[in-house]
Amino acid sequence: MHTEDRSIHFSMELLHAPVQYRVPALQKLYFELTQTRASYDSTDFSAPPQFRFHSKRSTNTQSMALFLPDRLVLIEEWADIPLSGFLDKVREIAPRVLQIIEQPCFLAQTVTLRSTFALTHFDDARIFLLDHACRQEGCIGPHFRRPIAVGGLRFVLPETPESRGAFHVIIESFRHDVKEVFVELKAIFSQQRITGDDIEQAASNAWEARRFITDNIFPYLDQFDQPREVIP
Secondary structure (H helix, E strand, O other), rough: OOOOOOOEEEEEEEEEOOOOOOOOHHHHHHHHOOOOOOOOOEEEEEEOOOEEEEEEEEOOOOOEEEEOEEEEEEEEEOOOOOOOHHHHHHHHHHHHHHHOOOHHHHOOEEEEEEEEEEEOOOOOHHHHHHHHOOOOOOOOOOOOOOOOOEEEEEEEEEEOOOOOOEEEEEEEEOOOOOEEEEEEEEEEOOOOEEEEOHHHHHHHHHHHHHHHHHHHHHHHHOOOOOOOOOOO
């Protein structure tokens, strides 16, 4: 399996006590962000209580900042920036939001990362995951009697004293390219108190989730992506 995955999605939710965002304050924030690396191309204040900053750089690639009554949501869809660039946006926006809503801290955090891995010894991720890794060859078709477009695995890894955050992991064939394995990790940090002076904690949590993909999920998958024995 190729060691370098392709990151396609970053998102982060920073939850806070319920509040009503005020449009003038968000307009001021939008202007301030134009002077930073976290600027957006346009705003949408037409559907309260949800407000949005957004940019679209290609058919699929877009950036969004959503302001909901109980959370700030930052999204990079079909990302064309690295995780470090996304976290730079978090560092710029999150402290300013706490000032706007006059809250001392964020109360919880979620991080969602999506990426794909290219296989080395298999041409079809469905066969790789279902038939090879899970040993389901010949077991599914006779019962479902329909073709499989996407198949895979799901894990829920609870928080432990040694490991912060609950990790929800999805590993499946990538619906846009059957030769790739799609990985989604949603990390939930429910016991957080992230102040404006400690936004680096939010970045640290995101890097922890990222390391789990590279240091744990990759070797788990790589153990199965080996040359298959040819029986004469």
